[in-house]
Amino acid sequence: MYNGAMAFLGTAAVSRVLRCRAPLPPLCRAAGRHYSAAAASSTEHQTKEKNVPYQKTLKQDDETYRGPTKSLPRAADAVVIGGGSLGCQTIYHLAKMGMTNVVLLERDRLTAGTTWHTAGLLWQLRPSDTEVELLAHTRNVISSDLEKETGLETGWIQNGGLFIASNKQLWEMTNPDSRTQGRGDLLPNGGGPQGAEIWPDRKAAHVTLLSALATSSWSSNCWGYRQECFLQCCLFVCPQLGKVYGIESYVLSPAETKDLYPLMNVDDLYGTLYVPKDGTMDPAGTCTTLSRAATARGATVIENCPVTGIQVSTDDLGVKRVKAVETPFGSIETPCVVNCAGVWATKLGDMAGVKVPLIAMHHAYVVTERIEGIQNMPNVRDHDASVYLRLQGDALSVGGYEQNPVFWDEVSDKFAFSLFDLDWDVFMQHIEGAVNRVPALEQTGIKSTVCGPESFTADHKPLMGETPEVRGFFLGCGFNSAGMMLGGGCGRELAHWIIHGRPEKDMYGYDIRRFHHSLTNNNRWIRERSHESYAKNYSVVFPFDEPLASRNMRRDPFHQVLQDQGCVFQERHGWERPGWFNREGPAPVLDYDYYGAYELPKNSDYKYNKLLGKEYTFDFPPHHEVIKDECLTCRNGVAVFNMSYFGKFFLTGPDAKKAADWLFTADVNKAPGSTVYTCMLNGKGGAEADLTVSRLEPGAAHLPLAPESNGDAYYLAIGGGVAQHNWCHIQTVLQDQGFRCSLHDHSEDMGMLSIQGPKSRELLQEIVDADLSNEAFPFSSHKVVTAAGHKVRAMRLSFVGELGWELHIPKDSCMPVYQAVMAAGAKHGICNAGYRAIDSLSIEKGYRHWHADLRPDDTPLEAGLAFTCKMKSKIPFLGRDVLEAQKAAGLRRRIVCFTVDEKVPMFGLEAIFRNGVPVGHLRRSEYGYAIDKTIGYGYISDPEGGVANPDFVRSGEFTLERMGVVYKAKAHLKSPFDPENKRVKGIYDAPLDQSHLHKARM
């Protein structure tokens, strides 16, 4: 029988015993409100209040529930909905930044949703530079700022954090046999009870960052040897992080770990990473103190006041804007609503006509009885076992990420300070790993279980920022079990976003505009992708991995014909875009099988999955030679790239020219027929996008190739993965400036083929009716032409640095044009090529990728794109003043290209050293096949604060550090491949060095 004194786990057989357990012993607190199972779906587990191991919650007895705790103001500058971690952090930061006429409305009492029962863990090291900064801010707020401001303690406990690296992981990383199978052939946790199997270990992404952010040179004496293992890299490099972000961390050997944590089994450990200033947040203490501090600055916090409606008005330009918030106790007029309603955020979104793509799931931990000797131990993350162990006074809380999490489909409004019954069948998969790590658990009873609702999203990242549907409606939700630790950093960014129109940091990874609107509205996508992200939360992110969930959402007209030819697709923005071409035949993407969870049949003999699995490596991937062949066929002959997933928009209307001048950094108002590569900036001069803009001839509509226009009209072609972001940026600027223009989306009405390489002209001249000579069709121009009898827009452009044309083709004409291209290309040895080749070819030529080489926190001057800015003209454009000032002051950071002679793969985030001193990290890295070298781009700055001018680059000796090994690197101020841009102009007077081109087709 299970009871409080029963051992945590004896054997696996306990799983069966637990199913007939006696109820947990009644615990100290008197029962409060109960969630009624009757109100939930039939599959819902009965739910009742459980003991949660905190000294206090903010819960009150029912009789004190007497309406709002304060009277409602008539109007406010912003209304924050939800009094959990995010709501409290947001109102605090709004008030701190000076917006004090703000109100927080909480339906129940503060923390009543998910926050009250959180485990409260705060780890400082996460897999991106932005996230490290967000976490650092939360820690500062709760460990220091709030106490200084209010004199109150938040309950922060700095007990440290340990990140476990076990031999099993090391073996998996280094043993090639373990990587030859598809995902799912190796079992985390020794295999869960449901038989769902997912490749373990996402921590490598984290590790990559750690490598990248390393700031001092590698100590070769560290344990006396090095191995090419990401995990080791993490352990070796982490301590150096402190020098960048002030995060103290230590690599401990198994023996040192045992000294620190005597109850830990270290027999299977490779080592651990100890971060002494990690710790544990107290939800009630944090939220009350935030609320006090905000109130002291003039903000208003009102509890017991549910929001029941959101009024939205439509202005003269047809733009929807937030108008007021409704409650049973009156309305508050406001231009800004911040949806911090946790798992209820979807409902709040519905009130405003906004889609909030998150899903509620059960997430749980159990609290043990007292464990002798556990006091003061650090919290533990054991990714191999997919569990965490949190110190709970003299006991532990044990939680983790299952492969078969329970969905909460009918989110109840009555759920406050409530919990679900724990589903032991689901939770049992954590027990073995936990007991393995701390064997004393085997003899320890379980005091209580904590299973509550939490919101999860398609990519395991929060949903933030102003929504595309309604201006003034902001999201601060979908926190994927990290809403305590990310709360402070995200609260501050959200406040900045609301006040200044944009966040301070690069928040694209959290921005709701990263998802296409057709996906945010699709329940299958939300559910499947959220499941996969949850289940893989502790798994390694390998460089060429792809999701298996919710694929084939958006397919272009070439999909089938390319799939038949072995196309291995990548998923971007819901589209299936070609990644590379498998010589061994088709590898279609199948319907999602939930990895066999929920007793669903698993896809058997899944070729696509196996191909992905083969590339689970941080070495050169096994398909390196295939990509090389695609690249070199393009460089030497001709290749066809299907780039149909591009965003294809028309900008028209009476103010189109004014809008184009203001939006685009480059002068796009050349003669009709011109095509210009340009950036779009935010008010801080940061690059929100790069794209090509083609000026169109006025004329009658010929959709989808040309819009109706009497005056100025532009055709915008935008990388498909960021089309929604571009769309929203343009719309926001048009609305803010009051320009009378319209933006039309024809992305799905046209396909796009890019035919590139020295033979492209010869090929295309056979099927196109127009003269393609340099004189008649120069670089950076476009025309509507007839190709194989079909009208298409041909654009002379290249994203790979070759002579080439893009054909923008109405979808019904796509297949005949493709067939004509392939037929004419046969004698030139044409090949299909994918985005893996584009990534390589473009970096070789020095073309930027937005959100890798170019982000909202980089200016075009820093990114080496000054040529896209019309600084010599007098035309004002958004962000121009910042660029002027930056130009006058001299750049403090700049992008630099590096090449490495040694044959070593790099993937971005590797540390850059100048004369042995860290000066930055790579943003992106690929192998360049024509120059036969690894290439990386990264921003560098002078640690002394000086100007990072070309002399600073020329005068330095550079090295790059990958997994603790330092490689000599050559810095280039110009692209190492075709620096004079001859090839795009069709000048092929200097043939490629053929010495290493053995396998290329030409």
Ligand SMILES: Cc1cc2nc3c(=O)[nH]c(=O)nc-3n(C[C@H](O)[C@H](O)[C@H](O)COP(=O)(O)OP(=O)(O)OC[C@H]3O[C@@H](n4cnc5c(N)ncnc54)[C@H](O)[C@@H]3O)c2cc1C
């Ligand atoms: C078991 C478990 C363990 C966790 N452990 C950790 C951890 O270790 N570290 C970590 O960082 N995170 C952890 N998390 C996640 C973290 O607790 C959450 O991400 C965070 O608490 C979410 O805060 P929130 O403010 O977004 O949502 P909530 O706390 O749910 O707040 C939303 C609030 O909105 C209110 N509301 C809803 N509808 C309305 C309405 N109509 N009008 C007014 N108010 C409304 C609700 O009452 C609620 O108070 C854990 C979560 C769980 C479930």
